[in-house]
Ligand code: KIV
């Protein structure tokens with residue numbers, strides 16, 4: 143009989159903890175809302191005890207999300223479990239996810255615990271979690287490198303103590319697909335009580351087999367798959383949700399399984415996550431890559447024109463890419479822009495639409511045609527910063543979109559002059575307007591961006607601020623392409639994101655830094 147496979151999304155926990163993937167509270171909330179629209183079954187919102195910021199975001203997500211279960215990770219320690227419960231208890235369907243390593247190397251060198259201690263801790267801690275919550279998931283960290291008999295013993299004790307889901311992580315991405323399916327089949331035969339709980343698989347991508355291993359787990363009998371959007375996660379990442387989902391859907395015949403996901407939300411969700419972490423979509427990324435549905439060779443084009451299924455095993459529409467032959471440019475009206483944004487998955491308020499449309503018009507003066515990626519960058523950038531410079535006059539626009547919110551306290555770029563050369567030290571002159579007055583600073587730097595950032599930091603009084611990440615990518619091809627810069631600034635506990643968009647990449651870099659600085663000032667107010 144066809145089984146329904148549950149999708150457990152850990153983008154906001156295992157994904158977000160990877161270098162370069164940090165998100166702030168607002169960003170995590172927007173991802174959680176999008177995951178709810180996508181229809182995942184469980185959102186792992188974070189690791190509540192790991193920091194006050196994580197606690198707050200798990201708590202906010204738990205209180206906001208209605209259509210998915212919300213889970214927090216916890217080590218097998220009473221305090222972790224107490225805090226995880228405190229964070230998720232307001233969820234419609236809360237889950238506590240606790241873990242304990244079961245491989246020899248982890249037990250001996252990391253935990254310094256004997257096998258007997260691990261068995262009894264697993265049992266006691268599941269029972270502890272169970273006092274709070276009926277929905278308890280227990281993971282044997284490094285399960286695929288654990289001795290099978292011992293793994294079966296620990297899992298059996300966890301089930302006896304009340305675990306409702308048992309997760310089998312391939313923590314270091316070591317397993318092969320054959321081993322993974324074989325392990326799940328073996329556990330189903332040897333773990334006491336396993337028929338009464340859901341088996342989950344959680345695979346890392348160190349050898350590039352995370353998706354294959356996850357699917358092999360399903361073949362072996364797993365009822366839940368743990369994934370992240372775009373496969374972000376520790377080291378080489380986790381199993382990519384969009385790949386696992388589309389494999390299960392496209393090859394439902396092979397897996398004899400179904401998923402409850404609305405796959406037409408995949409593309410938008412993927413773009414959102416890439417945009418929030420400041421990465422461009424890799425060209426050849428399966429399912430969501432720019433080239434995923436392009437056919438370049440003549441033979442392929444001919445085949446697809448005769449019958450799409452010659453070279454297409456799924457359609458772009460299935461993941462939410464709706465082809466549109468209309469070119470947006472100078473002569474396009476507000477309705478055309480609004481319609482295209484709707485097709486791309488954006489629902490904007492009238493004010494947000496106005497802001498975007500103004501930015502769109504400004505960009506049309508610089509570019510002949512505005513692509514979908516340009517349009518998405520306009521929305522993600524919140525548009526205000528683009529307009530502030532591109533129109534030549536400062537525009538303070540509040541935007542409820544994903545990022546920007548310029549206020550009367552914001553600094554706005556008035557002018558910049560940046561010089562750099564092979565034999566000379568980079569120098570910048572930056573002029574910002576704040577509360578009706580202009581402020582100018584000159585700074586040197588290790589390159590044009592550094593010089594500009596030094597001057598901006600002086601004007602805005604940004605002290606003890608660390609540039610946690612800087613990314614730049616072009617939203618389309620051609621030398622007139624828009625450069626989208628995303629910077630993350632860290633100041634003590636606060637992590638803020640700033641964005642800038644311009645056909646001039648120095649300008650985009652400057653706008654992104656000012657945008658982030660304004661957000662930091664707003665937070666510290
Ligand atoms: O990879 C892993 O083992 C984990 C566990 C905490 C589930 O992320």
Ligand code: ZN
Pocket residue numbers: 156311313344346376
């Ligand atoms: Zn993991």
